[in-house]
Amino acid sequence: MMKRILLSTLLSFLTAAGFACTNLIVGKLASVDGSVMCTYNCDGFGFAQPLSWFAPGRHAPGEMVAIRGWGPQSTVHYVSQADYTYGVAGLMNEKQVTIVETTWDGRRELRNPEGYLDYFTLMDLALQRSATAREAIEVMHNLVQEYGYNATGESFAVCDPQEAWIMELIGKGPGRKGAVWVAMRVPDDCVAAYANASRIRQFPQAKKADKKKGFCIVEGECMYAADVISFAREMGWYDGPDKDFSFREAYGPLDFSAIRYCEARVWSFFRHHYDKDVMDSYLPFINGQTEICDHLPLWIKPDAPLSVRDLMNDMRDHYEGTALDMTADVSAGPWASPYRNQPVNFKSSDGTDMFRERPIGCQQSGMTMVCQMRSFLPDEVGGVTYFNMDDATMVAYVPVYCCINRVPEPFRRENNNIREFSTESAFWMNNFVANMVYPRWSAMIGDLREAQSELEDFYAEDQKEVERRVADMTHQDRVNYLTRKTEEYTDRMMRRWDKLAKLLIVKHNDQIMRPSENGEIGFGRHTSPAYAPAFIDAVKAQTGGRYVKPAAPSE
DSSP states (O other): OOEEEEEOTTTTOSOSTTOEEEEEEEOGGGBSSSOEEEEEEEEOTTOOOOOOEEOOEEOOTTOEEEEEOSSTTSOEEEEEOOSEEOOEETTEETTOOEEEEEEEEOOGGGOOTTOSBOHHHHHHHHHHHOSSHHHHHHHHHHHHHHHOBOSOEEEEEEEOSSOEEEEEEEEOOTTOOSEEEEEEEEOTTOEEEESSSOOOOSOOOOSSOBTTTTEEEETTTEEEETTHHHHHHHTTSOOSOGGGOOHHHHHSOOOHHHIIIIIHHHHHHHHHTSOHHHHHTTHHHHTTOTTTOOOOOSEEOOSSOBOHHHHHHHTTOOOTTSTTOTTSSGGGTTTTOSOOOSOSEEEOTTOOEEEOOOOSSOTTEEEEEEEEEOTTSOHHHHOEEEEESSOGGGSOOEEEETTOSSOOGGGSGGGOOTTSOOTTOHHHHHHHHHHHHGGGHHHHHHHHHHHHHHHHHHHHHHHHHHHHHHTTOOHHHHHHHHHHHHHHHHHHHHHHHHHHHHHHHHHTGGGOBOOEETTEEOSSOOBOOOOOHHHHHHHHHHHTTTTOOOOOOOO
16 A cells, blocks of 8 residues: 655644634636636744645555644544645645635534544645535545544635635534535625635525535535534524524624624725725624624625735735724824734733734734636646735735746745744745834835835736746646746745845834835935824823923013
């Protein structure tokens, strides 16, 4: 029997429970060019998430693959290998199938510790075995039926060049294999989002399960586990008619934290692309007033089609310009920063329970990606993951083609040691810059955005030439060429970020601001950037007349 080890792509994670992620999803008619798109911020303090990669391959009958979940001490299990496995770069395979996720825990008693599969191993296996999004959903169902699922509640965006699906899944508890789940197709002209809360409520229902596949199908709209309702009844979580059954209420009911820390991210994304007054009518829900409103739409039809650059900007959101704007009050500090250092939940000095906002853009991201899938281009160039390591706000997204046959050095696991700084590491170069900008946001963010836009403008413009050049190439020539382009793009980003780091320390040395242009220090007189007005007013209110300058004596 042949065996090979499949390490989970998040092997360095110590636990999955505390991670916070965001997926934004765009149907092909909701994009400017007919792309299907999805995104992923993978958040969790204290980890670096490099670019994972699996080579394609054919496998002998009876071959097994060893899987290992969280951490090096986790138990190794063996599952049957597929006859052929597709190559995977990041979370997109060579057929442009993409799977991203967010965790929502749900009813913890449904975790089955004897199950073989955590959610990332499940994603890895499905990406290696699936040529379409629908096939990936079927593969995931079959795998958890056979080997059991050991994680908590999970949402997946499962996409291919033609369509986008959202899938929610949770196990069935100790001693029970399989999972209960629902997958719904996002309408082609709509956008959807997830951020660590269950979102599927009612869903279209079939009269009976498909006997061959073992689950229910409403063609082109919905797929779901045959026992998703009956299992909830068995557990005492639902006793109404089938047509009113809500997956979220049964398996992942919301509390204030799930609404404000998770659904608020979805609300802000929708607000960018829909009537703002309509979206602001959902603020009672965001504020926890569920007696007024108890849910957001599962998806919306945007006011205008979205581009890749739109999604990049959406992944950098901190609620700017909304009722939750993190830059607008005294908690933003002297430099009007959208970042907060205290835990999400904390207490004031008088013991009052307090919280901070939890936006899409946050400093604890280990990696970020915007995935584009295009049916009108060859797979090798049609599937692009715009990738980088660290907070989306603080990085430039680098194009990574789905067909690459090696990982660029700055994105390789061995070059991104969380315990050792290296200028060869994308994670550390991005964090080097970010941790200069965080404490002096309003003074420094303009310099970072200039470098970010310079790179992303270049990458966007260069795609036209790349697509032209690969048109008449053979498959292998495309693979080789696009692998080199991915490496060139990554090297360009690393050089620009090195230049940016050096500019920031010189331009802003000793908390002044020297003039600069096009990333170069000028010769004009330096200035001292002003504190944020909200902070100045708070200082005045706190200190009374201490810092009030006496009026000049009248003549």
